[in-house]
């Protein structure tokens with residue numbers, strides 16, 4: 678068994694245990710393997726071990742990997758599903774629109790409008806999560822909670838995007854309860870939108886260090902990098 682396969686099994690076991698502990702179905706949580714900074718060999722090992730959804734932060738780097746992998750498919754495994762989880766500057770929207778299946782980091786209407794215009798007609802609508810900033814830090818990415826409803830409303834009017842949910846990347850919290858409490862603020866915003874009929878089904882919360890707290894708060898998608906692929910050698 679490869680290290681990556683072993684790590685994937687361990688992460689899946691953590692997800693299952695966390696779901697059991699709070700009475701949730703483990704099938705209700707998607708594991709996104711965050712492969713930023715790792716090469717094609719690591720992605721291939723994860724795919725062989727049954728992993729289908731991959732998350733990338735650095736758009737240029739990701740497009741290189743996506744393109745190479747696409748050329749070497751089909752290999753009998755389901756095609757990878759690519760999620761952009763890094764910041765999307767205006768000059769990168771076209772690459773995101775043309776190469777990714779999902780983007781988790783939309784936090785301004787301008788970015789959404791560009792993605793909508795640039796999403797090729799031959800592809801399915803781009804699946805979108807709005808990134809929300811629930812723990813302050815004015816220069817942090819993410820829409821402020823009080824501006825969320827308006828952005829969500831505008832997104833539903835863009836035909837080449839499909840609003841699926843919310844994502845958040847809070848500062849690391851000191852312990853499980855503190856972490857869960859921050860995630861619950863995102864959950865409350867998610868529930869509020871759904872009570873207005875948005876039908877959101879994705880709550881993208883939790884990483885290697887805090888996926889249990891995120892699952893207790895209702896996460897349906899955990900973004901896990903280092904626990905699968907190991908420590909990253911460059912800053913991320």
Ligand SMILES: *Cc1c(COP(=O)(O)O)cnc(C)c1O
Pocket residue numbers: 711713734762763846883884885886900901902903904913
């Ligand atoms: C890098 C990254 C992750 C994964 O972090 P790990 O701690 O390695 O699991 C998740 N989400 C985002 C947005 C990231 O940038």
